[in-house]
Amino acid sequence: MDLTTMQDSILPLLSALPNTLMLTFVSVFIGFCLAIPFALGRLSKNKLIAQACYAYVYFFRSTPLLVQIFLIYYGSGQFVKALEAVGLWHFFREPWFCAILALSLNTAAYVCEIIRGGILSIPKGQWEAGQVLGLSRFDLFVQVIFPQAFRQALPAYGNEVIIMVKASSLASTITILEVTGVAEKLIAETFQPLEIFIVAGSIYLSLNFVLSQLFHLLEKRLNRYLPHGATRTN
């Protein structure tokens, strides 16, 4: 084990951490915003909407994220003329745009299923109670159903965010230098794979640890009205 290599790699790897965080959190945010309409679409009584949303979820969950990234980043090159015509080529040329687009669409599909599961777990009585109170469909969803569904879905959602931290490493395949990208560069330069792996791995592990603790706290806070030690059941 070469300690100087490890020491020397700490700074370059840490300075790539903001890129990893950026990729993760921007995509997690966009993905979440996309997931809610998709989840509602999946639950829609309109068969066409429900099937379309299911097809989206099915495609993005059954193919590797790497394929999706390449399909957007390299694949868009096949339609340069068309994209230029509508003024979008400027975006698709950027690896950052493509990486965030692919990550967001990917996580939206998974989160859609998580939220859908949460909504389905809310007892029918809650919907009926809302209707009895004369709430509009919008208010009923925003004020009654969604807060409960989210609480139900939170553990699974925390997992998904951690998966996204790991998934952001794939952006290194389209030239973005986040932590894994820098690690690969350092390994190729130093031929000390184990040392670099330990440093880069520790960065990911600490980040994931912090995130899991934050989700744990959030879960506790959202369930604060429950008696101590009780878990939510329906």
Added chain:
Amino acid sequence: MDLTFLSFGSLGWGDEMLKGGLMTFAVAFCAYILAIIVGLVFAFLKLSKFMPLRFIGNFYTVVFRGVPELLIIYLVFFGGELLLSKIANGVFGYDGYVSLPLFVTGVFCIALGAGAFCTEVIRGAILAVPKGQHEAADALSLSKWSKAFDVVLPQALRIALPGLANVWQITLKETALISVIGLVEVMRSAKIASGATHQPFTFYLFAAVIFLLITSISNRGFKKVETWSQKGVRS
């Protein structure tokens, strides 16, 4: 989109893509089998009464579930050959560079990550086998070995099946990452083909379709096995 590029023979890339698809399946399949073996071993380590063994099991799952797969691939790909070369130099006095076939390296990389998921699935399943089954086995004074392999594991496997099906999907999708070390599986084929024809979208979409096919077919297969495994269970 020009679909003639997907035809078979010397003009099209269809056969190359399908060969890549087969390679993807082969890597995923071998890695999956290896991951289940790894999972079994580490699940028993994690459930051991002996603290150091538990520590090894926990260390493995925490590290390999918390670190990106791509990083694991770089570690195994670069590190494995360095380690082998060192052993060859030090122990056998062979002073050259030892390298493994890409297929073997690829299977190892994927299995190492998937093994951590398998460990958790199998551990959970073993814990879910009712306590009465353990007690019944003890009452029959079965040996430790017989208790594990004749009573607990067969039942645990049934409980683990949905989770293991999930791990298969993850394993298959992770196999796409192996293209970064240069193994010619479906992603690599798509890259080569799109470089030659300037039709990247067509070929990556074709690669996506191959993955979709494998996942949907294997999904059905797993459903069948699940139903079969439940036939002895009273509903």
